[in-house]
Amino acid sequence: MRAALFYGIEDMKVENIDEPTPNAGEILVDIAACGICGSDLHFYTEGLHGNAELPVTLGHEVGGTVIETGEDVDIEVGTDVVLSPHTPCMECWYCEDGLYNLCTNLNATSARPGGYAEKAVENADNAIVLPEGVSPEDAAIAQPVSVGLHAVRESPLGIGDSAMVVGAGPIGLGVIQFAKSAGAGPIYVSEPQESRREVAREFGADVVIDPTDEDPVERVREQTGTGVDVAFEAVGHQTTLNQAIESTRANGHTTVIGVFSDEVEISPQSLVGHQRSVSGSTSHQLGPRVTKEYNAVLRQLETGKLDADQYVTSRIDLEDVVDRGFETLLSEDSKERKILVCP
Incomplete structure (x- = not known):
């Protein structure tokens, strides 16, 4: 064969x-x-x-x-x-x-x-x-859609919680699909590829952001006043990880799904100073x-x-x-x- x-x-x-x-x-x-x-x-x-x-x-x-x-x-x-x-x-x-x-x-x-x-x-x-x-x-x-579902189930996302999804590839789209099914909203999505932004809208994203055109963290804070309740990182890069964390409110949570090839840096004070938390979700x-x-x-x-x-x-x-x-x-x-x- x-x-x-x-x-x-x-x-x-x-x-x-x-x-x-x-x-x-x-x-x-x-x-x-x-x-x-x-x-x-x-x-x-x-x-x-x-x-x-x-x-x-x-x-x-x-x-x-x-x-x-x-x-x-x-x-x-x-x-x-x-x-x-x-x-x-x-x-x-x-x-x-x-x-x-x-x-x-x-x-x-x-x-x-x-x-x-x-x-x-x-x-x-x-x-x-x-x-x-x-x-x-x-x-x-x-x-891959099940990976997104698992991340939603592992996160503290609840009915009516606001969410940020950084990356609208197949796994990120799965997160959007099931976050919407779980009653989350509004759902913000940051994705540089236009075709993926369009599908994110179809899957239930309320606000879709092009990170090459504007700062997704500033956009989320501007519209929420504080940041989202829960963020999901579905890319696997230092920039997107920090964007996910910074998009959450004080006491907010970030679930990391992206596969990282290299070590990355975050500011621990952005967690400590705002009592944020971060966890991973695998498979x-x-x-x-x-x-x-x-x-x-x-x-x-x-x-x-x-x-x-x-x-x-x-x-x-x-x-x-x-x-x-x-x-x-x-x-x-x-x-x-x-x-x-x-x-």
Whole structure:
């Protein structure tokens, strides 16, 4: 079968590899789509962390159809599923306490070989069956949207609270979607890309700010008088992190979701002097609880409250994963939001 093999920084080629075979407790999935994630872009430009053996196949936002099962699997062949990409060890302190996304021995990408391939093997426990009417291709957006949902649930955001979302990429849009569903408002969004600002409005943002044209912190303070109750940082840069923190009122809170490549600086006095707090949110619920947040996203896809085409700007062939996928998303003038690789 065909798969994209990552050999090192900016070195990825689509080649023929052996088709994987499911073991007991595993399923073989014919991949309908795999989204290109920001973390994959980091790997592509900076390399993998640790001592990972190369080449590997990246990709973890996968929707597809079960075409073969190993022993002890109760999912039928022909079932459409979306895959959770992370497998907790079920043995560490965090797993014993039910905090599976914080597992100290987490297998972060458990699919073999990975999502940028025609087929992949995954643990059957990581497969969430799709409701009728939700295509496996559209369901590929469920993973990043679930990350946004998890961040909203981890934050102290309550009904009627004002919110600031810095960054309206796929995860930031998920935050907007579910902050609105949770009764938050007004919702402010800072995003430099015009097409993403437009979608942020469609998702329920009340005020959309272009940070290249005006200072988002000043705009928020001008309109609120004090700052927002809760902010979300969904970019992963020093500037946007400080903007998120400074946009909150005294005693406000910032939830950080962005993936940071470098160390950043903040002013501790901006926290101490205003009694602000900051916390992180990672991934989404995993293990025995994986269906809770995924199913919330899938229900919105099923009912039409969430439209995959609002997220997805391009659907490309596997052979085009480098030129039309990774390189396009890394281009400074790119207007893409989410690209799906459809083998």
